[in-house]
Amino acid sequence: MRVLRIIRTMSMGEYMPDTSDRVASVARALNLVERVVQGPSDGTSLSELARAMELSKSSTLALLRTLADAGYVRARDPGPRYFPGMALVRLGDLSGSTQPIDEIAQSYIHQLSQETGMTIRVAINDGGRAMFLSRADAPGAIRFHTMLGVRELTHVSSAGKAILAQLGNDEIAKIIEEDGLEVRTKKTHKTLASLMKDIEDIRERKYAIDDEEDVDGVFCLGAAFFDHTGECVGAVSATGIKSSAREKRVAFYGGLVLKCAESITRELRGKSRERR
Amino acid sequence: MRVLRIIRTMSMGEYMPDTSDRVASVARALNLVERVVQGPSDGTSLSELARAMELSKSSTLALLRTLADAGYVRARDPGPRYFPGMALVRLGDLSGSTQPIDEIAQSYIHQLSQETGMTIRVAINDGGRAMFLSRADAPGAIRFHTMLGVRELTHVSSAGKAILAQLGNDEIAKIIEEDGLEVRTKKTHKTLASLMKDIEDIRERKYAIDDEEDVDGVFCLGAAFFDHTGECVGAVSATGIKSSAREKRVAFYGGLVLKCAESITRELRGKSRERR
DNA sequence: AATGCGGTTCGGCAATACCGAACGAGGAGC
DNA sequence: GCTCCTCGTTCGGTATTGCCGAACCGCATT
Structure with missing residues (x-):
């Protein structure tokens, strides 16, 4: 079975400190989700994410843990690599079919x-x-x-x-x-x-x-x-x-x-x- | 056409300060997304959300704006009521089909x-x-x-x-x-x-x-x-x-x-x- | 006109989210 | 075997920043 891939011009968010009265850490977290989702299918490592985000590893870890608690990302069993979480498919399903x-x-x-x-x-x-x-x-x-x-x-x-x-x-x-x-x-x-x-x-x-x-x-x-x-x-x-x-x-x-x-x-x- | 609704036992996240080394504001934001998605199909108002979250309106607004920038929520044209955003269906689609x-x-x-x-x-x-x-x-x-x-x-x-x-x-x-x-x-x-x-x-x-x-x-x-x-x-x-x-x-x-x-x-x- | 409600703005305070250093562990390379 | 590098994790200190409350505006209701 052949599969044809159509790539779309994506916004691929950069929601960093444009203006204030936005919550920076949340914007960072959402960016992080984006990167994990866009990442390779065999997961993304903490260090890669920290580097891509230009953030310290410790901060990135805290963000990831918070996201993991909510199910937005998921650290699969072997090797702590991060994957898109099930909350995303749940919310997507809910948002679409609503x-x-x-x-x-x-x-x-x-x-x-x-x-x-x-x-x-x-x-x-x-x-x-x-x-x-x-x-x-x-x-x-x-x-x-x-x-x-x-x-x-x-x-x-x-x-x-x-x-x-x-x-x-x-x-x-x-x-x-x-x-x-x-x-x-x-x-x-x-x-x-x-x-x-x-x-x-x-x-x-x-x-x-x-x-x-x-x-x-x-x-x-x-x-x-x-x-x-x-x-x-x-x-x-x-x-x-x-x-x-x-x-x-x-x-x-x-x-x-x-x-x-x-x-x-x-x-x-x-x-x-x-x-x- | 009849539609049958099967309600599932949902976690309906409460990710508040369980322990530290989590980023509180991000957890709040994700909770907010959850509430908007679970909310009525004609949208949820800022005040309702602030009350449900036990947060001040100004803080809730800052969170919502950040979420809106990333497309997680959406404020439809007439009356500033909040709806699930298209980023959710995009991420869900991506996460599922990956x-x-x-x-x-x-x-x-x-x-x-x-x-x-x-x-x-x-x-x-x-x-x-x-x-x-x-x-x-x-x-x-x-x-x-x-x-x-x-x-x-x-x-x-x-x-x-x-x-x-x-x-x-x-x-x-x-x-x-x-x-x-x-x-x-x-x-x-x-x-x-x-x-x-x-x-x-x-x-x-x-x-x-x-x-x-x-x-x-x-x-x-x-x-x-x-x-x-x-x-x-x-x-x-x-x-x-x-x-x-x-x-x-x-x-x-x-x-x-x-x-x-x-x-x-x-x-x-x-x-x-x-x-x- | 007065009251209530919802959304928005602004300034100040304190919580808190970030960082950097330090440590343990695993792997590669010599 | 040893070193060196990388990766994940922990832990305080500091200043950034996210939260609040008050005030203001617009709108609908009484």
Whole structure:
């Protein structure tokens, strides 16, 4: 089974003394968690962490012990090396599935992953940008190492563009001005005009296509879903290898993605009716 | 679509000044994260948090700001109420899928959820106890709010018992002595002898059954998987509503779960051969 | 208008979180 | 075998820093 790794532009926090009225030791601790999580899968040693943090070993140890007590990191049995703790997966699970959208979307995206054999993700609309919340991998097929809880580049991802297309043209311009147009591949949109033409197409056909704009050989389809007010709350996207077989049926797969998004919209409207 | 909520005995951390050589402010901050995550889905206010923490509002604010900078919590736009942040889902996703078992298990448990229509979970063997790592919900069917990153009660969960059955009888006795036999339902094992008899059956049939021992109306099937050394690294479990239709075919479903666990074992052995 | 509640800012005090030195242990290298 | 280096851990001293309380502002309620 092949595994394809998609690396995302990560913030990889540096939350050190920017300004005061922040608690420095907590910021250090959170940085430490980040390093442990980003660290190699065979764990990270105290000294490595202390060096990376530019902190004394004793201070680092105190921080690590505190984090270990809370389950954020874990010192496995042989050799005192530190690993990501179970509290992280517990909190992540809780934080993700608490979001009302996630609960609704789950069964639909599972179905879509079956129908398409692609990796499906759900993004929420975070001020015009796509933020990925949950995922459903296609069983058996090639699996993508897509990340959750991160913001995708707006102009190259199908989910990002699907959400953009719901905004006014002036809003789109403002967002792109803020975020820029990072070039990822040859096919990445390099001008606002080019992107806007794509956006027009998306509005026409109701779903977005990312044809190797983010990663060579990878293509995605995305469609937005809405709440009862008509506001765009997020988008669902399907990621797969660009194959000639699938290429001929883009419209068919796009229709499936769109249908899935529409189902989520329908359920979101139902939910809001029966509650509050 | 009905949703069934299974509440688990949570540690719900109190990591205050147990002993020194821990960093108090970090412990406070982590407690704060916990409260925000556990809090209502419409967010938690600063004052509520300060009161719950028995901290002054100003200190709580400083902590929250630091957490917000790192993305652990998030203050949504209207009204400054605090929500779980995206860093949590990002770190959780990273921490879970970093585990080599998870990657391998994913496609198998998806398949099993399809075949059985049940909620599938993967647990790792954490010193004889089952710790849940990842999950696959059955599309369309009733969904269980099972939690990840938490330790299940060993004597009532199918995954827990499947792992226990791999240990020596003396080790089992020691673990039960430490953890006790919390009574969950009428069918929960109330004596070590009763549990041991169950364990014997599990060793015989190769998979464990939890027949309403944890939650009334819910039953589970669990089977252990192993690495190349023959060591038990974890277990896979299927959770579903106890229906008469399924009851007649327990052996069939049990066989599917066992087959899934065996597939994971096979792949684990393959992986260890081709690597290190 | 008055009262209460929630969020924010600021200055001062004391707790406390950091550091550095010192020690024991393990491994590599000569 | 010995040394040397690295790593993890412990322990006080010191000054940094995180906490508090008071005051202020905005908003809603009475």
